[in-house]
Amino acid sequence: MTDTVVxxxxxSKRYGSFTAVDAVDFSLEDGRIYGLLGRNGAGKTTIMQLLxxxxxxxxGQLEVFGHEPAEHADVLRRLCFIAESQRYPDDFTPADAxxxxxWFYENWDAGFAQRLVADFRLPLKRxxxxxxxxxxxxxxxxVGLASRAPLTFFDEPYLGxxxxxxxxxxxxxxxxxxxxxxxxxxxTHLIDEVxxxxxxxxxxxxxxxxxxxxxxxxRGSAATVAGPAAAVEEFVADRPVIGRQSLGGLASVTIDGAxxxxxxxxxxxxxxxxxxxSLQQLIVHLTGHDLTGPTAEEEAA
Amino acid sequence: xxxxxxxxxxxxxxxxxxxxxxxxxxxHALKPSVFAGVPLTILGGAWAVSLIVGVILRQAxxxxxIDGMRxxxxxxxxxxxxxxxxxxxxxxxxxxxxxxxxxxxxxxxxSSLVFVLASAAFAVLIATLVQVEIATSGWGLGVxxxxxxxxxxxxxxxxxxxxxxxxxxxxxxxSVTTVYMRWRIRGIVIxxxxxxxxxxxxxxxxxxxxxxxxxxxxxxGLSIAQVFSLILAVAAFFAVAGYVVIRRATPR
Amino acid sequence: MDDSRPLFIQIAERIENDIVDGxxxxxxxxxxTNELAAFYRINPATALKGVNQLVETGIVAKRxxxxxxxxxxxxxxxxxxxQADFADRYIRPLIIEAEKLGIGPDQLAALVRSERIES
Numbered sequence: 127m128t129d130t131v132v133x134x135x136x137x138s139k140r141y142g143s144f145t146a147v148d149a150v151d152f153s154l155e156d157g158r159i160y161g162l163l164g165r166n167g168a169g170k171t172t173i174m175q176l177l178x179x180x181x182x183x184x185x186g187q188l189e190v191f192g193h194e195p196a197e198h199a200d201v202l203r204r205l206c207f208i209a210e211s212q213r214y215p216d217d218f219t220p221a222d223a224x225x226x227x228x229w230f231y232e233n234w235d236a237g238f239a240q241r242l243v244a245d246f247r248l249p250l251k252r253x254x255x256x257x258x259x260x261x262x263x264x265x266x267x268x269v270g271l272a273s274r275a276p277l278t279f280f281d282e283p284y285l286g287x288x289x290x291x292x293x294x295x296x297x298x299x300x301x302x303x304x305x306x307x308x309x310x311x312x313x314t315h316l317i318d319e320v321x322x323x324x325x326x327x328x329x330x331x332x333x334x335x336x337x338x339x340x341x342x343x344x345r346g347s348a349a350t351v352a353g354p355a356a357a358v359e360e361f362v363a364d365r366p367v368i369g370r371q372s373l374g375g376l377a378s379v380t381i382d383g384a385x386x387x388x389x390x391x392x393x394x395x396x397x398x399x400x401x402x403x404s405l406q407q408l409i410v411h412l413t414g415h416d417l418t419g420p421t422a423e424e425e426a427a
Numbered sequence: 428x429x430x431x432x433x434x435x436x437x438x439x440x441x442x443x444x445x446x447x448x449x450x451x452x453x454x455h456a457l458k459p460s461v462f463a464g465v466p467l468t469i470l471g472g473a474w475a476v477s478l479i480v481g482v483i484l485r486q487a488x489x490x491x492x493i494d495g496m497r498x499x500x501x502x503x504x505x506x507x508x509x510x511x512x513x514x515x516x517x518x519x520x521x522x523x524x525x526x527x528x529x530x531x532x533x534x535x536x537x538s539s540l541v542f543v544l545a546s547a548a549f550a551v552l553i554a555t556l557v558q559v560e561i562a563t564s565g566w567g568l569g570v571x572x573x574x575x576x577x578x579x580x581x582x583x584x585x586x587x588x589x590x591x592x593x594x595x596x597x598x599x600x601x602s603v604t605t606v607y608m609r610w611r612i613r614g615i616v617i618x619x620x621x622x623x624x625x626x627x628x629x630x631x632x633x634x635x636x637x638x639x640x641x642x643x644x645x646x647x648g649l650s651i652a653q654v655f656s657l658i659l660a661v662a663a664f665f666a667v668a669g670y671v672v673i674r675r676a677t678p679r
Numbered sequence: 680m681d682d683s684r685p686l687f688i689q690i691a692e693r694i695e696n697d698i699v700d701g702x703x704x705x706x707x708x709x710x711x712t713n714e715l716a717a718f719y720r721i722n723p724a725t726a727l728k729g730v731n732q733l734v735e736t737g738i739v740a741k742r743x744x745x746x747x748x749x750x751x752x753x754x755x756x757x758x759x760x761x762q763a764d765f766a767d768r769y770i771r772p773l774i775i776e777a778e779k780l781g782i783g784p785d786q787l788a789a790l791v792r793s794e795r796i797e798s
Contacts, residue, residue: 181677213522229450230527270726272560304713322721402683
């Protein structure tokens with residue numbers, strides 16, 4: 127038996143003539159790590175703002191912990207969403223933010239927050255508006271982790287963080303999640319680094335859901351077949367193609383759908399190479415401009 | 428099998444609500460410079476300038492009470508800054524509080540409480556300094572900074588008028604910003620034009636009915652306390668309007 | 680970890696490898712789900728799924744309150760399964776490549792034999 131934390135049906139958000147979220151249906155189950163994936167401007171942040179009651183829906187239904195989230199104090203106290211563009215009061219320092227955090231998060235772990243401050247080498251007394259991009263991200267990551275909120279959102283958490291700091295984030299996240307299971311939503315367009323952390327992925331593009339599947343189902347669900355163009359075309363003839371490249375007489379075609387052992391032998395006998403497609407590559411194919419049309423309006427969000 | 432979580436919360440709703448509002452007050456108090464430090468510095472600076480002016484006037488040959496300083500407005504110097512504080516409270520602290528899971532309702536109630544408390548504290552300070560200035564004959568220099576304009580007749584009246592003015596300034600700054608947070612620049616423009624249109628309409632009606640003399644007579648007939656009761660009523664209007672507007676406002 | 684197959688299968692295979700190689704002996708306790716998750720930097724649910732697959736095939740068994748342990752005969756079972764898979768996994772690709780290069784069966788057998796002797 128699983129508990130549903132979020133249930134959205136036909137959820138929409140329009141800004142004038144621009145539709146940021148277009149009648150999406152999805153649900154989030156308790157205690158899982160979700161990846162909310164998609165390109166910049168795809169609608170990821172808008173969905174998180176809707177789920178956390180920061181903006182109001184234009185249509186559809188939304189329940190978070192059983193209620194409409196906006197202005198519902200009992201729902202909001204169980205959420206933590208430090209937006210990538212989170213604003214802080216003038217002259218606020220990270221120390222101020224960490225002082226205020228326990229007033230808002232009942233599960234706040236001050237000791238954990240202090241350890242994270244040391245891990246990320248965050249200057250506590252520097253004014254937040256003087257922090258580097260990475261230090262600003264660290265503030266959001268520390269609040270998000272130490273809040274231990276039953277539903278925690280991380281919005282592009284790695285921006286400006288160096289490789290070491292990102293690894294620290296992933297490691298602390300996994301370790302703390304193992305001890306204190308909760309629902310976590312990681313919003314990102316850099317997928318490779320977090321792919322292994324995710325239990326479930328929801329891929330958004332143009333405000334619609336392209337993919338809503340367990341990460342393990344997605345992994346290995348696509349493959350790239352490369353070799354002489356004629357042989358490649360023969361092999362992929364009755365398979366769904368999601369990406370195509372060619373170089374002279376050679377072709378490289380990405381297909382949706384797992385290949386079984388017989389498929390692999392058939393390909394080998396045709397002299398074809400089969401390469402795995404990473405989650406990131408798959409998403410590039412699914413959201414790439416070659417298949418989904420012009421993308422200029424995406425930046426409008 | 429799937430069920431929707433709706434765990435009851437541990438504490439009672441009323442206690443939680445008071446706590447939710449109080450934490451907004453604490454949030455504002457986290458940076459005491461905003462509501463206390465900066466305005467007090469401005470006031471202290473204005474006081475120092477007033478004393479220096481007094482000394483210069485004295486050296487220029489003046490003796491006794493410098494009555495002209497009653498019109499210096501130095502006592503009101505922190506007001507402009509506090510209007511900006513009202514703007515910042517909604518422009519920045521609102522986004523932060525919402526990000527940390529506060530409701531718009533609790534944010535506005537908590538912020539209003541801070542405005543009222545800060546206004547009251549300022550009113551006590553100013554009204555008391557008026558009395559000190561009178562008792563020391565203008566800090567021994569005949570200077571009038573606090574015992575100026577309408578101030579100086581009665582501690583309670585000075586308290587009441589300062590409190591009303593302070594509330595007005597803070598609530599105007601904050602509630603106008605809620606309009607921006609809800610409807611962005613278009614809302615501000617519409618509100619500004621609506622306000623101008625309202626004033627022009629009032630002027631036109633008064634002019635059209637040739638009732639300027641009676642309006643003038645009504646206004647002159649008001650006591651200081653009545654004028655500031657009007658100001659307090661306007662402040663209350665802005666407080667209520669801000670509450671209504673912020674309930675659907677969205678942070679940037 | 681590679682991208683061609685579900686992670687839980689890869690986790691199960693790594694543990695199986697350790698058993699075949701003798702790193703994990705029979706009756707030995709295997710790492711906990713959280714240890715596997717932290718070590719491979721994967722979701723604990725994925726690690727659990729991998730371990731559960733080993734439970735289903737009888738390679739490891741749960742001792743309540745203590746953890747997961749390699750079962751009696753797990754190594755033999757794994758070796759038997761891998762022998763069955765050997766032709767598919769290694770011989771067929773070898774033959775396909777050999778045919779591409781024009782290496783006949785006799786020549787191939789000779790190559791295998793000489794490789795064996797040299798090493």
